[in-house]
Amino acid sequence: MKISYNWLKQFISTEKTPQELSLILTDIGLEVESLEVVQGIPGGLEGLVIGEVKSCLQHPNADRLRVTKVDVGQQDLLQIVCGAPNVATGQKVVVAPVGTTLYPLSGDAFKINKSKIRGEVSEGMICAEDEIGLGPSHDGIMVLNADAAAGLLAKDYFQIKDDYCFEIGLTPNRADAASHLGVARDLAAYFRTNYTLPTVGSLKIDHVKSPVAVTIKNPQACKRYTSLTISGIEVKPSPEWLAEKLKVIGIRPINNIVDVTNYVLHELGQPLHAFDADEIQGGQIIVRNANEGEVFITLDEVERKLSSEDLVIGDREKPLCLAGVFGGISSGVTAKTKRVFLESAYFNAVSVRKTSKRHGLKTDASFRFERGTDPNITVYALERAALLIQEIAGGAISSEISDIYPTVVEPFIFDVSLDRVRKLIGKDIANEEIKEIIKSLEIAILDEKSAVISVSVPPYKVDVTREVDIIEEVLRIYGYNRIEMKQQIKASLTTVSKPDKELVQHTVSDLLVANAYYEIMSNSLTKMAYTDDESTVVRILNPLSGDLDVMRQNMLFSSLEAIAYNQKRRNANLKFFEFGKTYHLIDGQYVEKESLSLTITGALEEQQWNQQTENITFYDIKSAVDALLKRFNITNYQTDETKGNYLEYGLQYLKGQKPLVNFGKVSSDVLKKVDVSGEVYFADVDWDLWIKTIRKNKITYREVSRFPSVRRDLSLLIGSDVDFGHLKRIAEKTERKLLRSIQVFDVYTGNKLPSGKKSYALSFELQDEQKTLTDKQIDSVMQKLILNFEKEVGAEVRKA
Known part of the structure; x- marks a missing residue:
């Protein structure tokens, strides 16, 4: 909201400068965000003076120029070379001395310098009205009335007054101050003075003709x-x-x-x-x-x-x-x-x-x-x-x-305890001062009993309807800066439920950022075309636009829009994560759910001259999900293949019957909706279930073993329907004490293998915390693994 300083002074008389008023307005709750000088004429005629032409002679080296001597109220006359045809001795004129900046009606501003014009020194300029922004004429110099005093500032002669414009950051609760009158009322309350309203007493009805x-x-x-x-x-x-x-x-x-x-x-x-x-x-x-x-x-x-x-x-x-x-x-x-x-x-x-x-x-x-x-x-x-x-x-x-006016809007009437005013403000303000402030705000005091007053608040103060609102009004006029800060602050300690959701979120953010992910924040409003199920969608009653008419039901399209925005600006290698909420209407109840999404696309690394770039694959999103699971020691989950509305293929990690994480490759049909090119991989983490899961997890730390680990490899011929997860579960069930990890390092399928078969090369890391493993112990473990692989999935050990 913009307020004019000169206009404001028509309501309230004050000698305070605009800068001083800025501080006062901010103190009483009308924060001045900026204060700008506004000049009715560009430059405000700054530096220009009234001069009298004492002599005017023909220029010795130019027929159209005159050499003048001009009195501008100084000890010495100024010599000015002038080309105006109407310049003459005895005239009162507007002079721009050396150093003055002129702001003409057309063209750029320019500064007057001392110069030589065709061999004669010129110490200023006699101005036409268009050269100083006073009018359009350029027929000759301005000739003023004879009573103009030489040396008088031009802005005083023309009565040019600068104005100042306050830019006030009006808060929504201060509708009463959304005008020059409203600001003047607050200043009047602060100064404990009156403000003046324009008179309307001269209104006269001339004649009634065809009334509406x-x-x-x-x-x-x-x-x-x-x-x-x-x-x-x-x-x-x-x-x-x-x-x-x-x-x-x-x-x-x-x-x-x-x-x-x-x-x-x-x-x-x-x-x-x-x-x-x-x-x-x-x-x-x-x-x-x-x-x-x-x-x-x-x-x-x-x-x-x-x-x-x-x-x-x-x-x-x-x-x-x-x-x-x-x-x-x-x-x-x-x-x-x-x-x-x-x-x-x-x-x-x-x-x-x-x-x-x-x-x-x-x-x-x-x-x-x-x-x-x-x-x-x-x-x-x-x-x-x-x-x-x-x-x-x-x-x-x-x-x-x-x-x-069928039903009169009544003032707000309620009681205010003066003791409570002091208690909430934290300052021992006298009763009379509190009441004086209240009255200065045009709030009437109807009655007073035992330090409790009954007040009547005018309807234009739409936000002052309770005792606490009156206290706020008193405080801002009394002055926030007059309330001393106590040396000692007492506060009660509150317990935080474990785990601390905010701390967990920061930990996840740090991990992802360390792996080159960027956090994004998206609008929870989206378009109907991006919803999973229209029957459960939460609609906006007064949407800002057709593209923001419902609350989002998933996190995917927010990320895809961010990817589309970046791709159009030639930024193709992207790794995003976002914490956000999704919204559903289920059985007449609004359901709000917290989620974490990860989205990746493009190449793993920026293109280099000395190496070939590789595109991001499904295993990169899987690696990120696995890293999060490992960081919070989430191990007891089930793995299942998934293919939903948005995923072409992927995996689902389940906790009980609920999906903890869904991730995979986004289908091409979905990418077309958002105009995204290339392959995109997406992970959706149920953040509420994640917090619930890690609440039961205990992460323990132990000393690094002093005894070496041993690696053994197996090449197995297995059915094409057997996945690595199945083999891993068999191995962990077979050897719980010594087996530290199992990895697949090679997969082979081809016409050299029997139909319906594939080859997995697995590595096993074995370690005993108490002693060095012997060959006999290692061979025993490997034999048990082979027997169980053969028994459970019909595996055959391939020998070189």
């Missing part, structure tokens, strides 16, 4: 509607003072009528809307809900289909405006408008927000209505705008003020 009747069909969505009609206006550009006020806060002037509504909006915080009264069919305004699917063309010339939940301002035939959000093209003020119908209303905040979200329209009006406006300022704002329109557009008030 107003009917409200939804008083819950439109709780107050005030209006009047102004006839005989002239739509034209706004006067300079109004245009400059709006420009300072970043508002582009449009015409005098629209500019007045914008001016009052930013001055008082009350949105207004001006209709071309002659475009209101039947002379009647109807505040109603739109018909489902009703077509409406807004001011931006976009055709929109309305919902039956949208509140519209219409006439007898059609909608004219989305209430509190945006006007319609058919009733907007144009150069031909001669009569305006002016609206100042109080709309339901929830209704406006839903309409704004539904149609993707964010306006200054909806920003304020969504947060809550003041129901008691509608008439005053209407009168203020009507007087301004009369002042700058002419015309006469041609109707009585219509004020439809």
Whole structure:
């Protein structure tokens, strides 16, 4: 939100500089994010002075140049070479001495330097109005009135005043401060002084002519509607003072009528809307809900289909405006408008927000209505705008003020304990000071009994509805910086359930990052096409767009979109992981589930001149999953092949009947949906089940054995349906004490083997913690392994 310093001073008298006010505003909860100087004229005429031409002689070496002597209020006259045809002795002119920077209307800024022009020294420049940004003329130099004093600063002569623009980071709870009036109210409370409102006492109804009747069909969505009609206006550009006020806060002037509504909006915080009264069919305004699917063309010339939940301002035939959000093209003020119908209303905040979200329209009006406006300022704002329109557009008030207010919005009334104020703030503030602050915030004190006061909070303070809100108000005006920090802070210790989920997540993240994975964070909102099951999808009631209309049911497509984004930017070798949540609607209940996803694609290493790159395979994603399992000592799981909606093939690690990890190659059909090329491998970890599993795991550490390990190899001919996992389980069951590890280091299939057979070469690592193994012990273990392989899977030992 932008606030003008000069505009603010029209409400509250203060000698504080803009920089000092910035600190004060931040202290009272209106954080100033930036403060910028705004100059009505570029450069602000800085460095320019008024001069008097004392002499003007023909240049000895140039027919079109003059050599002048100019008095600029200094001891010595300046010699300036000038080419303007109208320069003459005795003139009062604008002079740019050496060192001054000029900002012309066209072209870049430039600095005046001391120079020689055709052999004559020139110590400045006599300026034309376009050269200093004051006007378009370049016919000659500016000649000022004779009473202009030589040496006077040009910005003082032309009364050029700089303004300052505060950029305030307005928090959602401070709707009451969304205007110059709102900020002035807070400053007045801080300074314990009064603020001044523009007077509207001169409003005069000239004559009533064809009044517009107003009917409200939804008083819950439109709780107050005030209006009047102004006839005989002239739509034209706004006067300079109004245009400059709006420009300072970043508002582009449009015409005098629209500019007045914008001016009052930013001055008082009350949105207004001006209709071309002659475009209101039947002379009647109807505040109603739109018909489902009703077509409406807004001011931006976009055709929109309305919902039956949208509140519209219409006439007898059609909608004219989305209430509190945006006007319609058919009733907007144009150069031909001669009569305006002016609206100042109080709309339901929830209704406006839903309409704004539904149609993707964010306006200054909806920003304020969504947060809550003041129901008691509608008439005053209407009168203020009507007087301004009369002042700058002419015309006469041609109707009585219509004020439809069926149910008065009451103030918030509740009790506040002064002792509790002190307790929560942590400072012994006197009762009288607390009450003084409360009164300065325009909160009335109705009664007081035993240090408990009854307060009445005006409706414009929409966020002050409880005792604790009053305490917050008192604290911010009293000053956060006045609350001393205690030297000793006491806090209770809380126990954390084991394992610590955050610590586990950090451990996993560190492991993956060490293996060249990058963490990504994705939006939980996604599109319907990415869901697993539409019957269990969690839908968004007011989606921001068609691509963000449901909550995600899986982690895959978030990763694929990140891969697609990188591939389009020639970044193809990718390894991602992400912690996130998925959402389902099961048996009428919303279910939220935490997951960890791993996604890899491309090559293992970047391309090098001296080595051939290898593409990532299924075993790379398997290796990452196995590393995680090993890190947390998860061993007692079942392995099963998997092929689901998204995986072309892969594996599933099961804990009981629940899948702990699913991983494999993503199918090409899925990749086409997201426009991803190449092969992608994906792992989905049930993070809730992971935490539950490791809660029961105990990781023990033991001393490294002093005795050597022994490796033995076996080449087995087995059936093609036998996998390594089966062989591993047989080996671990056969020898539990001495077997440290089993690995497959070669697989062979081919026409030299019997049909339905394959060859596995296995390595076995054996070790005794207490002594060195003998050949007899090793041979005994290997024989038992061979016998069990033959018995369990019909394996045959292949001999060289």
